Amino acid sequence: MTPVMYTVDLLLPIVDLGQERAFNPEGPYQWFSYLRVAAGWILATTIAAGAARTIGRR
Numbered sequence: 001m002t003p004v005m006y007t008v009d010l011l012l013p014i015v016d017l018g019q020e021r022a023f024n025p026e027g028p029y030q031w032f033s034y035l036r037v038a039a040g041w042i043l044a045t046t047i048a049a050g051a052a053r054t055i056g057r058r
Helices: 003-011 028-057
Strands: none
Touching: 003 028
16 A cells, blocks of 8 residues: 555545555544545546536537
């Protein structure tokens, strides 16, 4: 397990790389992981909205 793959696993809400179960953050790191999950959902929603708008224009 690497920190980079753990971060990617948290940022990609649909894909499960199995890193989230292998690492158990505590204290402030746990809140930081929650922020990364939220950022991943915001990023995925933004990309989906942009793709829908692009497809809708054609």
